[in-house]
Amino acid sequence: MISLAGIDRIFQVGDQTVHALANVNLEITAGEYVSIMGPSGSGKSTLLNIVGLLDRPTDGIYKLDGRDVTGLSDEDQARVRREKIGFVFQAFHLVPRLTALENVAVPMMLAGIGINERRRRAAKSLGDFGLGDRMDHRPSQLSGGQRQRVAMARATIMRPPVLLADEPTGNLDRASGHEVVGLLEQLNASGVTLIVVTHDPELGQRARRQLHMVDGSIDTDDVLQP
Amino acid sequence: MMQPGDILRFSTRSLTGFRTRTILMVIAMAIGVGAVVVLTALGEGARRYVVNEFSSLGTNLIIVFPGRTETGGNVPGMLVGRSPRDLTLEDAVAVLRSRHVTRIAPLNIGSAYLSRGRLSREAPVLGTTYEFRDIRRLEMGRGSFLPPADPTKAQSICVIGQTLAEELFPNEEPIGQWLRIGDRRFRVIGVLGSKGRSLGFDTDELAIIPVASAQQLFNQPSLFRILVETRHRESLDTAREEIRRILKDRHEGDEDVTVVTQDAVLATFDRILRTLTLAVGGIAAISLAVAGILTMNVMLVAVSQRTAEIGLLKAIGASRQQIRNLFFAEAALLSACGAIVGLGLGAAGILIIRQIYPAFPAAAPLWAVAAAVLTAALTGVSFSVMPARRAARLDPVIALAKR
Numbered sequence: 001m002i003s004l005a006g007i008d009r010i011f012q013v014g015d016q017t018v019h020a021l022a023n024v025n026l027e028i029t030a031g032e033y034v035s036i037m038g039p040s041g042s043g044k045s046t047l048l049n050i051v052g053l054l055d056r057p058t059d060g061i062y063k064l065d066g067r068d069v070t071g072l073s074d075e076d077q078a079r080v081r082r083e084k085i086g087f088v089f090q091a092f093h094l095v096p097r098l099t100a101l102e103n104v105a106v107p108m109m110l111a112g113i114g115i116n117e118r119r120r121r122a123a124k125s126l127g128d129f130g131l132g133d134r135m136d137h138r139p140s141q142l143s144g145g146q147r148q149r150v151a152m153a154r155a156t157i158m159r160p161p162v163l164l165a166d167e168p169t170g171n172l173d174r175a176s177g178h179e180v181v182g183l184l185e186q187l188n189a190s191g192v193t194l195i196v197v198t199h200d201p202e203l204g205q206r207a208r209r210q211l212h213m214v215d216g217s218i219d220t221d222d223v224l225q226p
Numbered sequence: 227m228m229q230p231g232d233i234l235r236f237s238t239r240s241l242t243g244f245r246t247r248t249i250l251m252v253i254a255m256a257i258g259v260g261a262v263v264v265l266t267a268l269g270e271g272a273r274r275y276v277v278n279e280f281s282s283l284g285t286n287l288i289i290v291f292p293g294r295t296e297t298g299g300n301v302p303g304m305l306v307g308r309s310p311r312d313l314t315l316e317d318a319v320a321v322l323r324s325r326h327v328t329r330i331a332p333l334n335i336g337s338a339y340l341s342r343g344r345l346s347r348e349a350p351v352l353g354t355t356y357e358f359r360d361i362r363r364l365e366m367g368r369g370s371f372l373p374p375a376d377p378t379k380a381q382s383i384c385v386i387g388q389t390l391a392e393e394l395f396p397n398e399e400p401i402g403q404w405l406r407i408g409d410r411r412f413r414v415i416g417v418l419g420s421k422g423r424s425l426g427f428d429t430d431e432l433a434i435i436p437v438a439s440a441q442q443l444f445n446q447p448s449l450f451r452i453l454v455e456t457r458h459r460e461s462l463d464t465a466r467e468e469i470r471r472i473l474k475d476r477h478e479g480d481e482d483v484t485v486v487t488q489d490a491v492l493a494t495f496d497r498i499l500r501t502l503t504l505a506v507g508g509i510a511a512i513s514l515a516v517a518g519i520l521t522m523n524v525m526l527v528a529v530s531q532r533t534a535e536i537g538l539l540k541a542i543g544a545s546r547q548q549i550r551n552l553f554f555a556e557a558a559l560l561s562a563c564g565a566i567v568g569l570g571l572g573a574a575g576i577l578i579i580r581q582i583y584p585a586f587p588a589a590a591p592l593w594a595v596a597a598a599v600l601t602a603a604l605t606g607v608s609f610s611v612m613p614a615r616r617a618a619r620l621d622p623v624i625a626l627a628k629r
């Protein structure tokens with residue numbers, strides 16, 4: 001379902017060029033649970049951003065469901081992000097002036113779904129993530145773990161087949177981190193393709209497929225036998 | 227695609243979410259719009275005021291004054307270097323020969339010290355005749371106006387305004403008393419009614435004496451003006467030509483007087499005051515521009531503050547067009563609020579002016595209101611949409627990383 005071929009990502013900082021990704025080739029099939037680990041600066045986030053269409057590769061071809069998405073128009077890219085990909089950030093990135101319910105409903109609003117259906121679906125989703133009694137709270141009135149769960153509700157509200165998480169537990173304590181990971185794995189169990197970037201080896205080793213990155217390349221690609 | 231109602235709701239939430247910024251912007255725009263409304267209302271009020279004043283004088287009026295103001299090409303060579311002839315009382319009487327003319331009032335004007343006992347003050351003194359009262363529609367308070375008489379005969383009588391009466395004859399009946407004007411003595415025969423200010427003369431502070439007396443008092447044989455009333459409004463132009471011819475004949479063929487209809491004077495005033503309103507409107511437009519620049523700065527800051535939000539919206543599936551729409555709606559709402567509050571401020575300002583000066587018909591002209599609102603809308607929208615467009619073009623990662 002995800003197919004990367006010869007992906008390069010070069011940053012130009014002043015007269016210095018940084019090769020964040022160098023010739024990355026990767027195939028991920030639907031329903032997989034993949035963790036990406038590696039030292040800081042090895043290109044994990046850059047890779048995830050390209051997969052999530054938040055960034056564009058300098059070179060190479062990225063196919064999603066067999067369709068080349070690197071050269072899509074802005075309108076089509078937006079549609080792919082909206083319908084196919086859910087993204088969970090380390091820093092949550094909720095809109096501070098909107099309530100939990102409204103934050104979760106934003107992707108549906110962008111998709112043109114009516115307000116009543118939005119309310120219903122967002123409320124149900126927040127309930128599923130254990131936030132049924134926090135729907136009218138603003139992000140500043142929620143704990144870190146609760147915020148990340150709101151962000152996950154938002155990422156999954158359009159029922160995307162792919163869920164990407166960049167250090168989703170990075171800003172959380174152990175207990176809330178475990179909770180969040182448990183929820184992500186539940187989603188994967190229901191068929192969603194899950195890719196998690198993490199620094200935590202314990203967390204990374206829970207994934208069936210573990211990628212290890214070094215200097216912008218995939219160093220090892222281990223698939224655990226069940 | 228996104229529903230219009232949602233765009234509006236989301237923008238409203240942004241505006242209420244960033245309350246301080248929103249209030250600041252609304253105030254800035256409101257002051258700009260309000261300034262345009264109030265200042266042009268003052269200019270327009272001045273224009274209407276003058277027009278009203280002239281209309282109250284009667285519309286079939288011709289004004290004659292010495293010297294030529296029009297610089298036509300037909301000035302005879304023999305006139306060069308010669309000062310214009312006096313406009314005399316005999317000229318004024320001669321004007322009556324035109325059958326279109328019903329009344330005339332010669333005018334002489336100066337300033338003199340009025341005194342009675344130890345009380346004294348300076349006041350404008352007008353020399354004229356019996357007819358002046360009807361032409362100017364003056365009301366009498368007490369006593370009588372100058373009686374009908376031979377205009378060439380000096381008489382020691384005067385009519386004074388109310389303020390003069392109160393100041394020079396405190397707690398006394400002025401009628402029948404003597405008053406010193408300059409170096410002559412005059413008997414007060416009447417006190418003018420309070421008509422307020424009229425055409426630059428405050429009739430309350432005016433002293434009126436027979437025209438021949440004024441000529442002696444100021445040692446000025448030439449008249450300041452002749453006011454001429456015609457039979458009908460329709461005969462105004464014919465009358466003007468006849469007066470011109472009569473005076474030309476009397477002045478040995480020289481056209482050394484100016485004869486204008488009141489309409490012409492009115493048109494000139496109208497033009498001057500329209501220009502004034504425009505100039506004042508221009509000054510107000512500067513304040514509007516300042517408001518616009520303030521708007522631009524606040525919006526620039528706001529958009530860079532919200533670049534991360536724009537990045538997030540893109541990351542969760544917003545297209546460039548949607549982001550542009552959201553910011554456009556936000557700016558349009560903001561400008562609309564600013565314009566409405568500004569119009570409210572302007573209306574309040576006009577109301578206050580009318581309370582303080584009830585006689586002054588302050589009213590903002592429609593074009594100024596429209597221009598103010600349009601400018602507010604344009605600056606608000608263009609200055610907020612421009613930076614938003616730029617932010618919307620960024621890749622989501624870059625936008626998200628901005629703080």
Ligand SMILES: Nc1ncnc2c1ncn2[C@@H]1O[C@H](COP(=O)(O)OP(=O)(O)OP(=O)(O)O)[C@@H](O)[C@H]1O
Nearest residue numbers: 011012013018020039040041042043044045046047
């Ligand atoms: N916007 C950018 N401009 C310039 N260089 C960048 C940019 N983003 C990333 N890089 C560089 O690209 C390389 C890879 O960065 P990336 O963020 O992908 O690392 P990472 O593996 O996610 O690290 P970490 O574990 O610390 O999050 C780094 O050397 C980084 O300095």
Ligand SMILES: [Mg+2]
Nearest residue numbers: 044045046166
């Ligand atoms: Mg990273």
